[in-house]
Amino acid sequence: MANLIIAERRQAMLAVEICDQGAGMVPEMMDRAFEPYFTTRPNRGGTELGLAVLAMPARNDEPSAS
Numbered sequence: 001m002a003n004l005i006i007a008e009r010r011q012a013m014l015a016v017e018i019c020d021q022g023a024g025m026v027p028e029m030m031d032r033a034f035e036p037y038f039t040t041r042p043n044r045g046g047t048e049l050g051l052a053v054l055a056m057p058a059r060n061d062e063p064s065a066s
Contacts, residue, residue: 025040032038036052
């Protein structure tokens with residue numbers, strides 16, 4: 001289960017924080033987390049586009065996702 005928290009809102013900007021109960025990722029994985037087709041769970045199905053697709057709309061207007 002995950003929690004969605006709107007962390008900050010200013011004019012046309014919005015910061016969103018999503019927390020889950022997962023084990024987390026080591027720093028090397030965090031560096032690649034928004035790359036298309038990167039996965040920490042190979043051979044388990046899915047498109048492996050989750051975080052990359054999430055970040056795409058944000059990148060069109062040049063905000064950041066992390």
